Amino acid sequence: MGKSENNGKAEIKKLLQEAYEFGYFIGYRGHSEWISWVRDRKEELYRRAKELGVYELIKSAYNRGKVEGSNRRQEEINLGLIEKGKLTEEKVKPRVEMRRAEERTGEGKGLEVEFARFLQTTRLVLPPEFLDTLKHLEIPRMLKLGEE
Template identity: 60%
Template sequence: MEEVKKLVQEAYEFGYFVGYKGHSEWAEWVRERRERLYARAQELGVYELVKNAYNRGKLDGAKKREEEIRKGLGKEGAGEQRPGPKTALPEGTEEETGEVEFARFLETTRLFLPPDLLDTMKHLRPPKMLRIGH
């Protein structure tokens, strides 16, 4: 059960990051990480829960980004210039950059699972009547 909760939290955080930063889901490192999350969820039998957590996080992150831009707190709204077009990077650099950016994002941002996602986890516990002797 603890592993499922951790996986749902990770899916939500990663989705939030993708939505907040506006990353494309077609970026190889994003796709690979999402597929790893989904594969593990499939093994644990909670694929739909993890998929919903990822999508919810992505939506929440995009909303937060839009809200901050409107308030002038986001990078685009704070007067910072957007970087120019990327120059060609050595192969494998994009994945490392994305993973490092995600790790830094988690260090600086504390995200909590929305209550409705936590409520869906209650349905994963076996009924009390099946826990004989506890």
């Protein structure tokens, strides 16, 4: 396998992970995809995917993450781990501060900070079928006659 092929595969894997994590975050937090920051980030993921020729794969990873994040949120609500509708002063305060920070720094900055914190506190593993798909992107060894 050539060096550039390894770099391309690593870049695709990184993009897959980013798309899955971002989709999971959007699904878990219940954010709208119409918020400019979310829309811009998603469009950037898709633009990079088109450049690498893996648009459908990245779109699938994002959507899978979104569904799994939403399902996880619903499970936690059902288990009583998230108290829906029961607000205490402690729980209200960070949201108000987040909104104020967003107003001060521009639309989406608060969400970007929230996403960064989410990634620091949540360990997400890319589903195996996406990793298996990466193997199918490799050029078969017999087709790489003179490259090695």
